[in-house]
Amino acid sequence: xxxxxxxxxxxxxxxxxxxxxxxxxxxxxxxxxxxxxxxxxxxxxxxxxxxxxxxxxxxxxxxxxxxxxxxxxxxxxxxxxxxxxxxxxxxxxxxxxxxxxxxxxxxxxxxxxxxxxxxxxxxxxxxxxxxxxxxxxxxxxxxxxxxxxxx
Amino acid sequence: xxxxxxxxxxxxxxxxxxxxxxxxxxxxxxxxxxxxxxxxxxxxxxxxxxxxxxxxxxxxxxxxxxxxxxxxxxxxxxxxxxxxxxxxxxxxxxxxxxxxxxxxxxxxxxxxxxxxxxxxxxxxxxxxxxxxxxxxxxxxxxxxxxxxxxxxx
Numbered sequence: 001x002x003x004x005x006x007x008x009x010x011x012x013x014x015x016x017x018x019x020x021x022x023x024x025x026x027x028x029x030x031x032x033x034x035x036x037x038x039x040x041x042x043x044x045x046x047x048x049x050x051x052x053x054x055x056x057x058x059x060x061x062x063x064x065x066x067x068x069x070x071x072x073x074x075x076x077x078x079x080x081x082x083x084x085x086x087x088x089x090x091x092x093x094x095x096x097x098x099x100x101x102x103x104x105x106x107x108x109x110x111x112x113x114x115x116x117x118x119x120x121x122x123x124x125x126x127x128x129x130x131x132x133x134x135x136x137x138x139x140x141x142x143x144x145x146x147x148x149x150x151x
Numbered sequence: 152x153x154x155x156x157x158x159x160x161x162x163x164x165x166x167x168x169x170x171x172x173x174x175x176x177x178x179x180x181x182x183x184x185x186x187x188x189x190x191x192x193x194x195x196x197x198x199x200x201x202x203x204x205x206x207x208x209x210x211x212x213x214x215x216x217x218x219x220x221x222x223x224x225x226x227x228x229x230x231x232x233x234x235x236x237x238x239x240x241x242x243x244x245x246x247x248x249x250x251x252x253x254x255x256x257x258x259x260x261x262x263x264x265x266x267x268x269x270x271x272x273x274x275x276x277x278x279x280x281x282x283x284x285x286x287x288x289x290x291x292x293x294x295x296x297x298x299x300x301x302x303x304x
Contacts, residue, residue, distance in 0.1 A: 001212075002213070010206075010208065010213075013206050014206045014208070017170075017203075017204040017205055017206045018204055045212065046209055046212060047208060047209050047213060048206070048207075048209075049207040049208065049209060050168070050169050050170075050171065050207055051169070051170045051171050051204050051205065051207070052167045052168060052169065052170050052204065052205055052207055053163070053166040053167055053170045053201045053202075053203070053204055053205075054167075054201070054202045054203045054204065054205050055163060055167065055200060055201065055299075056199050056201075056202035058199075059152070059153065059198055059199035059202070060152070060153065060155065060200055060301065061152045062301070067252065067259070088296075088298060090300070091300030091301055091303060092300060093298060093300060094297065094298050094299070094300060094301070095295065095296070095297055095298065096296050096298065097292055097293075097295040097296075098292075098293045098294045098295075099220070099290040099291060099292060099293055100290070100291040100293055101288075101289060101290030101291055102288060102290060103290050106220075106290075135254065135255055136254055137222075137252040137253065137254035137255065137259065138252060138253040138254060139250055139251075139252055140250075140251040140252060140253055141250070141251040142248070142249070142250055142251075143237045143240075143241055143249035143251055143258075144240075144241040144246065144247075144248055144249040145248055146247060146248070147205065147247045147248055147261070148247065149208055149210055149215055149247075149263060150244035150245050150263070151213065
């Protein structure tokens with residue numbers, strides 16, 4: 001579906017998302033027209049979803065981030081749906097992932113400080129339905145954050 | 152630290168979806184002038200709230216069908232330098248993110264692969280051979296969503 005020129009464009013774009021199409025074309029060694037046609041096609045195919053800003057919650061005063069790994073009580077048929085629906089409503093939950101493995105769901109929670117976290121954990125998390133086990137991992141540092149694909 | 156009002160929150164939400172929009176187009180939707188919108192974006196950038204920009208790609212359409220999160224425990228704590236481990240793990244192209252965590256594991260890695268056998272190759276040849284690596288737990292990602300709850304308040 002994609003050829004080497006397409007991947008080349010994506011590699012440069014991924015490394016520097018603020019580049020214009022003209023700059024991208026220059027780096028990839030092709031004319032702007034050719035690069036634009038390829039980018040438009042990749043957007044139409046849904047390969048490229050767009051460029052979005054990344055928010056640093058720390059700069060907004062959320063100093064604490066905790067990963068909660070949740071195992072659900074699967075004897076309840078709709079445990080996943082009910083749990084996820086309610087978890088989404090907690091404003092401090094910024095990420096919800098579901099897994100195949102030892103863990104069913106992971107929630108990323110941000111809080112202003114440990115006291116705030118404790119309050120969210122007690123009043124909003126432990127009250128979520130169908131939890132059978134919770135493990136917490138506290139974030140210390142992000143070492144690599146690119147999320148780029150090895151194209 | 153910066154205080155956000157409701158319009159900043161709407162602006163940030165719009166920018167996480169599409170950062171390519173012009174300040175004029177964004178402003179029209181939020182009922183702001185183009186210069187006022189531009190000033191707000193500038194302020195959010197200067198305060199570090201807008202940390203950067205990211206190209207969003209459909210991994211599956213690019214042939215990366217499997218995303219796995221690995222919980223890694225270091226085997227020889229204190230004897231292996233964390234820097235060596237971090238440098239080596241960050242250099243693996245299939246490892247998208249590395250987080251240092253406290254709890255059951257020391258590190259949490261997000262790994263992308265073409266399929267399960269490609270993942271097995273990355274795990275055996277790249278991850279299990281890292282300096283100091285101990286217990287590894289793998290969970291295959293089925294779905295994920297990012298929410299912007301704190302911006303709605």
